[in-house]
Amino acid sequence: MHNYEKLKKNKANWIVVAVIVLVAIISLIGWSNYRSHHLAGTYTNQATFLGVTSKTKLEFSNDKKVKMTNGTTSENDTYELSGNDLKIKNEDDEVIMRAKLADDRKSFKVKSIAGDIFGILKNIEFTRQS
Structure with a gap:
């Protein structure tokens, strides 16, 4: 049960990391699209x-x-x-x-x-x- 509690505690950290990675990917795609037209x-x-x-x-x-x-x-x-x-x-x-x-x-x-x-x-x- 100890590992489950550890995983539950780190769940918020994983969500934050996933959101940051998603924002970075969307930003790179947006920059690439902007650059391709300018x-x-x-x-x-x-x-x-x-x-x-x-x-x-x-x-x-x-x-x-x-x-x-x-x-x-x-x-x-x-x-x-x-x-x-x-x-x-x-x-x-x-x-x-x-x-x-x-x-x-x-x-x-x-x-x-x-x-x-x-x-x-x-x-x-x-x-x-x-």
């Missing part, structure tokens, strides 16, 4: 074409905004992230860039850019700045 940080690309070097910088924020700088700056663009597929839209909600995000989220490659009818800008890679 991107933050600055990604850059420097390209040379016909002797002209251009640098493009994309600054992503958690509020689904992206600031693009490449000679001029656009601040009203937004982005959508579905898995590793990235879409950047202008203020008129038109897709201006599609890209594939790397699994480690440290880079992405352009799949298409609006106005690039010859596909010259396809597969340009942007890398995250630390």
Whole structure:
């Protein structure tokens, strides 16, 4: 009977531990879901074409905004992230860039850019700045 009383006494401790573990698991799932739909940080690309070097910088924020700088700056663009597929839209909600995000989220490659009818800008890679 001594073991039964010990087990009964520790029952409350086991319940507390189980609740803490459950909350931790739910938090990890929630964070993973949040992260899968948001991107933050600055990604850059420097390209040379016909002797002209251009640098493009994309600054992503958690509020689904992206600031693009490449000679001029656009601040009203937004982005959508579905898995590793990235879409950047202008203020008129038109897709201006599609890209594939790397699994480690440290880079992405352009799949298409609006106005690039010859596909010259396809597969340009942007890398995250630390």
